[in-house]
């Protein structure tokens with residue numbers, strides 16, 4: 001399946017490469033059209049995919065962070081877009097370095113990205129510049145660090161309530 | 169008559185009588201946060217019928233309840249809320265840890281989950297299981313009733329062991 005994809009890129013990937021050239025690389029992925037895009041171009045490419053007539057990727061299915069710890073670049077942000085009109089999906093992967101993982105927010109394109117980006121910030125510490133309200137969403141404000149980073153110690157606890165001492 | 173003596177015949181009987189009253193009129197406050205809630209619904213509705221044990225009527229205000237049933241995973245973010253609910257209940261009050269998540273954290277050995285609610289509120293009875301079967305919960309209620317009966321009760325003031 002992945003071989004076929006590679007040899008016969010879908011029309012969307014053709015258009016994407018024709019438009020953005022070097023900023024886009026086709027990735028080998030079994031689940032469907034996947035591209036690795038340059039961090040600086042990501043928001044622009046997503047905007048284009050959303051608004052270009054004939055593509056109409058009008059729905060952001062998911063946005064999440066990934067931590068590939070020993071690898072450099074360490075982090076990835078994955079966008080999964082869907083076109084309701086053409087029943088077509090595309091995955092965009094953006095690779096970010098360990099120091100200052102930062103990428104432009106897509107909240108101005110998809111309102112649904114708001115909480116998804118907050119989650120990626122909360123769990124992985126990826127900064128989305130231009131986000132209207134980049135706060136933690138799952139963890140509490142007092143929490144230090146980002147728990148889904150692979151170097152967060154799995155047995156580290158940060159309780160809000162001090163442990164009970166006077167009972168039983 | 170031993171009425172005026174401090175630990176005479178009559179006061180002991182008052183304690184027993186109060187214990188008997190209290191153990192058969194438990195008003196549970198279901199603090200339901202996760203999947204164990206399904207089992208709570210099962211145990212408290214007609215099929216298993218906690219009313220047979222006098223612990224049927226859930227009160228959704230902690231001030232009217234005397235049995236705090238903590239049902240489901242408690243995260244660190246939720247912990248202050250649970251403590252607040254416990255503090256709002258009037259004495260005498262008891263706490264049941266319903267399900268393995270509340271007993272020890274269960275398999276959620278991670279950054280988010282309280283590793284056993286007995287680190288934040290005092291617990292009287294632990295019902296392990298993921299989720300516990302209704303029979304196990306009923307067994308827990310019966311054991312709690314035995315415990316209540318064995319406690320010392322006074323008409324006014326807090327429980328004799330004055331926890332917290």
Ligand code: SF4
Nearest residue numbers: 203204267268269298
């Ligand atoms: S003990 Fe099991 S069923 Fe109960 S809340 Fe935890 S995971 Fe869910």
